[in-house]
Amino acid sequence: MIKLNNEQDFQELIKEPSIVMYTAGWCPDCHFIAPALPEIEAAHPDYQFVSVDRDxxxxxxxxxxxxxxxxxxxxxxxxxxxxxxxRDKKTKEEVNQFIDSL
Structure with a gap:
């Protein structure tokens, strides 16, 4: 997953097929889905994954x-x-379903 470093990079990154995950270090639901992210990324090689710290x-x-x-x-x-x-916790299955529906 690519960690966003500045807003200018964001505009370049979203030119390609991308899944942007908004997150924050204090977010328990973000920590819940984090272990599944490598599997989610591997299942969807046509997308680049970008992490954006909402704060x-x-x-x-x-x-x-x-x-x-x-x-x-x-x-x-x-x-x-x-x-x-x-605002709800998301599961690996729900995230995969979302990406598959695109």
């Missing part, structure tokens, strides 16, 4: 209307193509 990049979270974390937003060619955003 560090609050402007991006506001821009994309992300309030609950973890949240997953799919992008391609700089445009949003799908989202799995809620």
């Amino acid at each position: 560090e990049f609050m402007d991006l979270a506001v821009q994309y209307d992300v309030m609950g974390i973890p949240s997953f937003i799919a992008f391609n060619e700089g445009k949003e193509t799908g989202r799995f955003v809620s």
